[in-house]
Amino acid sequence: MDGTQLLKGVLDAAVLAVVEREDGYGYDVVRRLRDAGLDEVGDASVYGTLRRLYAAGALSTYVVPSDGGPHRKYYSITPSGRELLDEQRGSWRQFSETLSALISPTQPQSPQPPQPPTPSTSPEGAPA
Amino acid sequence: MNVSAALTNAERAEAFTAEVRSHLSDLPTEEVDELLDGLGADITERLSEGDSLDSLGDAAHYAEELRQAAGLPARATTKPTKPTAAERAERLKQRGAEWLDATPGRQGFRDLMVSLRPAWWVLRGVVGAWAALLLLRHPLINGVPVSLGAAALTLAFIAVSVQWGRGRWLPRQWLARVRDVANVVAVILTLPFLVTTWVNASTPNVEYVVDDLSYQGLAFNGGEVTNIYAYDCAGNLLDAVRLYDQNGKPITTMGEDQPTPPDSWVQGEDRNYAHSFNPIARDAEAWNVFPLGSARYSDVTGEAGTPAAAKPEKTELPPLSRDCVDPAASADEASGGASGEKPGDDGAAGDEPATDGNADATPGGASVSTTPATPANQLAAR
Numbered sequence: 001m002d003g004t005q006l007l008k009g010v011l012d013a014a015v016l017a018v019v020e021r022e023d024g025y026g027y028d029v030v031r032r033l034r035d036a037g038l039d040e041v042g043d044a045s046v047y048g049t050l051r052r053l054y055a056a057g058a059l060s061t062y063v064v065p066s067d068g069g070p071h072r073k074y075y076s077i078t079p080s081g082r083e084l085l086d087e088q089r090g091s092w093r094q095f096s097e098t099l100s101a102l103i104s105p106t107q108p109q110s111p112q113p114p115q116p117p118t119p120s121t122s123p124e125g126a127p128a
Numbered sequence: 129m130n131v132s133a134a135l136t137n138a139e140r141a142e143a144f145t146a147e148v149r150s151h152l153s154d155l156p157t158e159e160v161d162e163l164l165d166g167l168g169a170d171i172t173e174r175l176s177e178g179d180s181l182d183s184l185g186d187a188a189h190y191a192e193e194l195r196q197a198a199g200l201p202a203r204a205t206t207k208p209t210k211p212t213a214a215e216r217a218e219r220l221k222q223r224g225a226e227w228l229d230a231t232p233g234r235q236g237f238r239d240l241m242v243s244l245r246p247a248w249w250v251l252r253g254v255v256g257a258w259a260a261l262l263l264l265r266h267p268l269i270n271g272v273p274v275s276l277g278a279a280a281l282t283l284a285f286i287a288v289s290v291q292w293g294r295g296r297w298l299p300r301q302w303l304a305r306v307r308d309v310a311n312v313v314a315v316i317l318t319l320p321f322l323v324t325t326w327v328n329a330s331t332p333n334v335e336y337v338v339d340d341l342s343y344q345g346l347a348f349n350g351g352e353v354t355n356i357y358a359y360d361c362a363g364n365l366l367d368a369v370r371l372y373d374q375n376g377k378p379i380t381t382m383g384e385d386q387p388t389p390p391d392s393w394v395q396g397e398d399r400n401y402a403h404s405f406n407p408i409a410r411d412a413e414a415w416n417v418f419p420l421g422s423a424r425y426s427d428v429t430g431e432a433g434t435p436a437a438a439k440p441e442k443t444e445l446p447p448l449s450r451d452c453v454d455p456a457a458s459a460d461e462a463s464g465g466a467s468g469e470k471p472g473d474d475g476a477a478g479d480e481p482a483t484d485g486n487a488d489a490t491p492g493g494a495s496v497s498t499t500p501a502t503p504a505n506q507l508a509a510r
Contacts, residue, residue, distance in 0.1 A: 011197070027170035043170075044190045048197025051163050055199075070169040 007041060013088035014038065015049050016081055019059060023076040026050060050075055058084050141171035144187060151191035154203050156219070163198060249293035252314040253286030255321045259313075260285070272328065289314075346381045353381050354392040354403065355438050356418040361452035363445035367437060368408040369418050378416030392422075400425045404435035 007014070018024065018032050030046045053059045058081030063071045077085070135143070145168045152160045175181065184190055195202065211219070228238040261273040261281065268274075291297040292307045346353035358369040371379035382392070382403060391400045401422040404410075409417035421435040 025170065026166055027173055030170075042193050042197075043184060044193035045197040047163070047167065048194045048199075051198040054162075066169065070166070072169060073166045 007038060008045070010088070010092060011041070011045060011049050012053065013085060013092055014041075015046060015053065016058065016077060016085040016088070019075050020077045020082065020085060023074045025064075025072040025074050029075070053081065056084075057081075137175040138168070138172045140181060141168045141175060144171060144181060144184065147187035148191045148194070151188050151203070152195065155195075155200060158223075159200070163194060245293065246290065249290045250286050251318065252293075252311065253289035254282055255314050255317050256289065256310065257282035257285035258321055259317050272325065346379065352392070355381060355420050355422070357438075357440040358418060359445050361449070362447045363452075365440060365443055367419070368406055370409075370414070371416050371418060378414065380415040381418075381420070382415070401438070402435070403438075407435070407437055 014033060015029060018029050018036070024032065026047050027043070029050065030041065030043050033041045033046065050059065054061060054075065058078060059075045060078050061073050061075055064074055065071045145164055148167070149160055149164055152163065155163075171181075171184070174183075192202070228234045257278070258273070261278055266273040266275070266278055288297065292310075298304050298307065346356075356369070356371065358366040360366055373379050391402055401424050404421040404423065405413060405415065406417040406419060407421050409415075410421075419438045419440065422438040423433040423435040425431065426433055
């Protein structure tokens with residue numbers, strides 16, 4: 001459950017990255033995301049994301065007739081989709097580094113907690 | 129699941145897709161189509177890989193997730209926002225406009241149609257007037273209502289139609305709606321209008337209306353008969369003959385219904401004559417007693433003079449046969465016996481051996497009785 005919550009914020013980047021590697025149709029993208037380890041990604045979330053990215057111009061579509069079945073709508077990344085992906089890569093890196101640093105269990109920082117009282121005193125000291 | 133097990137994967141996938149679609153029914157069809165395009169095929173593929181439909185979860189939940197991920201608004205829970213007719217119409221209009229804008233060819237077509245719009249406004253007015261006149265049961269000529277009133281109504285319809293087309297003459301909001309409805313009705317009626325007009329134009333249904341352009345009265349070889357002169361067997365002009373047709377109706381040449389005495393042009397004299405009753409029939413006011421009286425117009429005053437017996441071209445004709453009694457002679461004989469004024473004539477008539485016999489035979493000669501002074505002798509020509 002936590003995974004899905006976290007995933008929501010970065011599903012765009014994940015989908016863009018998968019499609020950038022290789023064009024794919026809806027379920028194909030779902031499968032590749034799962035194969036990559038995002039087990040909890042919902043089909044509908046991926047389909048919706050694909051549709052939204054398409055509407056935003058980050059993806060384009062083309063139809064490929066499948067043998068013996070209905071046609072497949074393939075998505076491929078557009079130049080503006082690449083830009084978007086680069087942007088998201090950057091912000092993800094920054095975010096993950098920040099968060100990694102923030103939540104990593106580093107012991108030396110444990111004496112710090114007494115700090116909270118100090119901010120409350122400093123405003124008082126400043127005017128004085 | 130027992131039921132669905134009997135279905136093929138594709139059928140189950142389609143059923144699931146349909147269910148999802150029903151949960152997205154508040155969205156524009158186009159949007160839903162885009163969203164669900166290929167979903168059936170994907171689910172079929174999934175199922176064929178051994179997954180069960182259960183892994184997809186509830187269709188309502190699935191639809192909600194799809195909606196959120198696609199950045200679409202959540203479904204309004206209070207009421208199913210079915211688009212109103214106006215919204216639908218607007219959307220249709222918009223979609224039509226987008227379609228027409230898509231390619232240069234369509235743009236050209238659209239521009240052509242736009243430039244032809246005034247012509248449509250006029251045609252619309254004509255069609256409207258045509259329909260209105262049909263409803264009013266206006267008489268049709270070749271399927272087309274033709275009259276001054278019809279022309280005026282058509283012009284009025286055209287004026288309103290053109291003004292409405294230009295967005296004028298719509299002081300109230302509802303009038304614009306009336307215009308839109310009228311426009312649709314006109315579109316529907318245009319085809320029958322064109323068909324009717326075309327059919328009637330290509331096969332004219334000519335009606336020969338025998339209009340009474342001719343005068344009221346008698347005609348002979350196309351010319352007007354104004355007066356009639358009758359002669360008896362012996363060739364004497366009869367001065368009062370009453371004429372009737374085969375139905376017993378009086379035969380008149382003119383004047384019957386006219387308040388003032390009718391005129392006629394006498395070619396030989398290059399002069400107009402005012403006609404009046406035969407002097408004998410003046411009291412009876414019978415126009416079927418011939419010859420009619422006439423009075424020439426004065427060159428000086430321009431007024432008609434006193435009516436008198438009209439003068440024929442020929443006052444006397446040769447007798448029809450030798451058996452004809454000369455009534456003048458027989459009358460003289462009769463009156464001569466009484467008065468003895470004209471013994472010479474009397475004697476002459478009396479000397480003729482045939483006279484007596486003819487006097488008895490007058491019924492045969494009845495068709496030619498003449499005596500002006502004795503109306504009893506006049507015959508009714510039947």
